[in-house]
Amino acid sequence: MPQHYALRIVPAAGQDRFTGNAQIQIEVAKPVAAIELNAVDLEFQKATLDAAPLSVRLDRKRATVLLSKIEGSIAPGRYRLEIEYSGLIAKHPIGLHQVSYREREGEKLVDKTMLATQMEPVSARRLFPGWDEPAFRATFDLAVVVDEPLTAVSNMPVSAVTPLPGGKKEVAFARSVSMPTYLVALFVGELDYLEDSVDGIPLRIYTTKGKSARARFAMAATKEIVAYFNAYFGMRYTLPKLDQLAVPPGIFGAMENWGAINYNEGRLLYDEGDPSVRQQQRIYGLIAHEIAHMWFGNLVTMAWWDNLWLNEGFATWMSTKTAERFHPQWRSRLRGALWRQDAMTDDARRITHPIQTPVKNDARAMDLFDSITYSKGESFIGMLESFLGEDAFRDGIRRYMRAHQYSNTTTADLWHHLSQASGRDVAAFAAPWTEQPGFPLVKVEQRCVNGGAEVTLRQERFTLNDPRAQRLTWKVPVTLADATGAQHAVLLEREPQRLRLKRCGMVRANVGHVGYYRVQYDPKSLDLLARELPRLEASDRLRLLLDSFALMQAGQLDAGRYLALVDALGDEADPRVWEHVTEALRFLRELIDAPADRADFDAAIARVLRKPLTRVGWDARPGEPVDDALVRRQLIEALGRAGDADTLQEARARFAARGAKPIDAALRPAILSVVARHADDATFDALVQWLRSATDADVKNDLRVALRGVSESERLRRWLERLLATDELSPGDAVYDITHSGQDSGRGDVTWQFVRANLPAVLAKASPRGRAWVLPEAAQPSADAARADELVALTKQHLDSGAYYLAEKSADWIRLRAQVKSREAPRALRWARGILGT
Numbered sequence: 001m002p003q004h005y006a007l008r009i010v011p012a013a014g015q016d017r018f019t020g021n022a023q024i025q026i027e028v029a030k031p032v033a034a035i036e037l038n039a040v041d042l043e044f045q046k047a048t049l050d051a052a053p054l055s056v057r058l059d060r061k062r063a064t065v066l067l068s069k070i071e072g073s074i075a076p077g078r079y080r081l082e083i084e085y086s087g088l089i090a091k092h093p094i095g096l097h098q099v100s101y102r103e104r105e106g107e108k109l110v111d112k113t114m115l116a117t118q119m120e121p122v123s124a125r126r127l128f129p130g131w132d133e134p135a136f137r138a139t140f141d142l143a144v145v146v147d148e149p150l151t152a153v154s155n156m157p158v159s160a161v162t163p164l165p166g167g168k169k170e171v172a173f174a175r176s177v178s179m180p181t182y183l184v185a186l187f188v189g190e191l192d193y194l195e196d197s198v199d200g201i202p203l204r205i206y207t208t209k210g211k212s213a214r215a216r217f218a219m220a221a222t223k224e225i226v227a228y229f230n231a232y233f234g235m236r237y238t239l240p241k242l243d244q245l246a247v248p249p250g251i252f253g254a255m256e257n258w259g260a261i262n263y264n265e266g267r268l269l270y271d272e273g274d275p276s277v278r279q280q281q282r283i284y285g286l287i288a289h290e291i292a293h294m295w296f297g298n299l300v301t302m303a304w305w306d307n308l309w310l311n312e313g314f315a316t317w318m319s320t321k322t323a324e325r326f327h328p329q330w331r332s333r334l335r336g337a338l339w340r341q342d343a344m345t346d347d348a349r350r351i352t353h354p355i356q357t358p359v360k361n362d363a364r365a366m367d368l369f370d371s372i373t374y375s376k377g378e379s380f381i382g383m384l385e386s387f388l389g390e391d392a393f394r395d396g397i398r399r400y401m402r403a404h405q406y407s408n409t410t411t412a413d414l415w416h417h418l419s420q421a422s423g424r425d426v427a428a429f430a431a432p433w434t435e436q437p438g439f440p441l442v443k444v445e446q447r448c449v450n451g452g453a454e455v456t457l458r459q460e461r462f463t464l465n466d467p468r469a470q471r472l473t474w475k476v477p478v479t480l481a482d483a484t485g486a487q488h489a490v491l492l493e494r495e496p497q498r499l500r501l502k503r504c505g506m507v508r509a510n511v512g513h514v515g516y517y518r519v520q521y522d523p524k525s526l527d528l529l530a531r532e533l534p535r536l537e538a539s540d541r542l543r544l545l546l547d548s549f550a551l552m553q554a555g556q557l558d559a560g561r562y563l564a565l566v567d568a569l570g571d572e573a574d575p576r577v578w579e580h581v582t583e584a585l586r587f588l589r590e591l592i593d594a595p596a597d598r599a600d601f602d603a604a605i606a607r608v609l610r611k612p613l614t615r616v617g618w619d620a621r622p623g624e625p626v627d628d629a630l631v632r633r634q635l636i637e638a639l640g641r642a643g644d645a646d647t648l649q650e651a652r653a654r655f656a657a658r659g660a661k662p663i664d665a666a667l668r669p670a671i672l673s674v675v676a677r678h679a680d681d682a683t684f685d686a687l688v689q690w691l692r693s694a695t696d697a698d699v700k701n702d703l704r705v706a707l708r709g710v711s712e713s714e715r716l717r718r719w720l721e722r723l724l725a726t727d728e729l730s731p732g733d734a735v736y737d738i739t740h741s742g743q744d745s746g747r748g749d750v751t752w753q754f755v756r757a758n759l760p761a762v763l764a765k766a767s768p769r770g771r772a773w774v775l776p777e778a779a780q781p782s783a784d785a786a787r788a789d790e791l792v793a794l795t796k797q798h799l800d801s802g803a804y805y806l807a808e809k810s811a812d813w814i815r816l817r818a819q820v821k822s823r824e825a826p827r828a829l830r831w832a833r834g835i836l837g838t
């Protein structure tokens with residue numbers, strides 16, 4: 001058992017290697033022949049146990065090293081294990097890695113590099129040899145040798161700085177609290193910072209040079225969030241400081257390193273001079289998610305990766321709850337319901353898994369960072385809070401935190417404390433949701449009897465493409481609103497339930513949108529809802545559209561029926577509704593092959609979308625509702641996708657005039673995507689040039705998304721070649737853009753052919769953990785079952801078995817789309833021709 005690590009890290013001048021010294025205090029509980037610990041890509045110069053030399057044997061396959069005494073076994077007791085070693089500084093975000101970026105110095109663009117770490121789930125073993133599993137908590141003393149002008153940041157505050165010869169210094173950090181290895185963090189670079197405090201906790205946000213003013217929104221959000229969490233958890237944040245770092249693009253969204261959270265700067269920084277509600281919501285939500293981990297995840301940690309869902313589900317749920325509380329105008333809960341759709345789509349398929357899933361070994365831990373872990377996890381936590389009541393739920397969380405601080409738990413520990421606080425059997429309620437795959441379809445049937453109504457609720461498992469799925473049931477808390485608006489709460493179990501209502505008329509199930517289930521109404525009740533659609537609450541409309549779309553994918557509803565609901569929206573003002581609808585239209589559009597047919601479908605879409613765009617217009621009006629900016633962006637993007645001539649003309653005019661009148665941030669993604677999709681050579685070159693010189697992460701991101709949508713095949717191919725051959729983007733970002741190009745423009749085939757023809761080079765450019773995604777992502781836009789077979793065959797030929805799950809998942813999606821295509825494409829087309837009167 002490790003108890004304490006003292007680590008000294010010295011990066012080499014070229015920043016591609018480092019040397020390390022690890023002194024680890026361990027306790028040996030019973031005699032052992034050897035000590036086994038994790039290590040990847042480390043070279044060992046010397047290892048001793050209480051100064052006695054050890055022999056070293058690396059096992060690359062298991063990512064371990066075996067240390068044995070020259071003679072005899074190791075007796076029980078406390079020891080000091082000392083290891084001198086060296087390792088690699090990666091170009092991808094795994095372990096200690098480089099981040100390359102460009103900075104503007106006057107008129108010049110200067111290349112810069114900073115160092116950062118990404119340990120979760122299993123990369124701490126690339127920085128130091130150790131027991132790299134979440135249950136092996138220990139304290140850490142970390143020291144790093146860096147060039148004198150650089151700033152070093154880690155989990156704890158700096159405790160000492162010692163000048164060294166040659167313009168170097170050694171920065172030592174205070175001893176950490178007891179924590180798992182995956183939370184260890186180290187950042188080194190030319191950094192600025194913004195400083196503040198909340199409840200006596202010093203806060204800093206570090207940025208690269210010249211960007212700290214852009215962290216003001218994030219700082220204000222942090223203060224609001226930390227103060228709320230200090231109260232909610234009933235325990236103050238426990239470390240002596242909380243730093244956050246904005247790292248240039250090339251890293252993932254964010255990582256909850258204890259006391260030193262890092263973010264892709266595009267997800268944290270924000271130019272307040274150019275306001276965008278979209279960015280505010282995203283930044284706020286991500287900060288709340290990461291800071292929630294300071295308690296839930298860091299202070300109390302899952303014992304093993306099979307309980308990862310609890311960390312991620314809780315943090316995601318807490319983030320939504322916090323945003324809803326302080327910024328109700330963002331309607332974060334409704335947004336959360338929309339994001340839940342990805343999880344429900346995955347969870348209704350053959351390849352799904354229970355949120356609590358056995359993880360055989362740590363190499364498979366990465367497979368679990370998926371929509372089911374985050375989003376189904378979040379939804380279940382939300383249902384549980386609603387089932388137990390807000391106060392009882394919070395009290396249970398407080399007891400759990402107090403009882404298990406600085407230690408590791410399983411889900412059963414949380415259920416225990418929630419049961420104690422609420423007096424209910426939480427484990428019995430939870431088990432079907434966390435241990436079974438899938439979720440229920442709740443069927444609502446109304447019978448009118450003498451003016452009153454009899455409503456029958458029953459459940460069955462909902463699947464999209466798995467008719468032979470195991471039959472399962474859940475304990476489903478159903479909320480039902482009747483024709484008078486009165487609400488009824490029912491716990492639906494295996495047997496159908498009957499409710500008598502005073503009045504016959506419109507009923508709505510899953511009001512409040514908390515339930516993780518789909519609803520299917522009897523035909524008459526559905527007609528009533530459809531007729532009332534424009535007069536319902538936006539949340540009711542969204543729920544009906546979402547469930548209808550899923551039923552259409554499952555073959556239980558005609559695409560024409562779904563599209564009629566879309567047509568009935570009129571000048572709908574809710575951006576969540578449009579976000580869903582524009583995605584749904586995109587899904588259907590890609591199932592229609594013949595150019596003439598697609599043109600008809602596009603013309604029908606344009607006719608439906610022009611009306612709501614007329615309401616909001618192209619320019620923000622002073623004092624307009626925050627939602628209008630979001631609606632405007634979505635409609636312009638969708639109209640651009642449909643090739644609407646007016647939209648294209650206006651977007652081009654604004655793009656051409658950008659020198660005199662910069663495109664405002666809220667509309668930028670839409671304008672760039674419309675312009676790129678229909679770009680000629682000059683526009684394409686201008687976009688690429690802009691991307692090369694942009695230093696703002698958000699602008700860069702908008703340009704990347706736009707270029708992925710270039711629809712002219714030859715131009716797209718040129719862009720893919722450039723992404724592969726140059727270092728203009730970080731390698732991870734370049735591979736992401738290659739595999740996601742063409743998805744939005746019906747050019748998925750161009751991407752697939754390119755990836756197939758250049759597979760060794762694309763795989764070599766991808767990070768070790770990104771490799772498994774390359775083929776599945778590139779194949780994804782297809783609706784051709786033969787592509788699915790090809791994907792699986794190519795994966796087996798070029799990758800090891802760790803990649804098979806993702807390939808099967810993507811192949812299953814392609815086969816599902818092929819089924820939907822043969823059934824629904826003619827129906828969607830019939831709807832379009834009906835609209836056009838042709």
Ligand SMILES: [Zn+2]
Nearest residue numbers: 289293312315
């Ligand atoms: Zn998280």
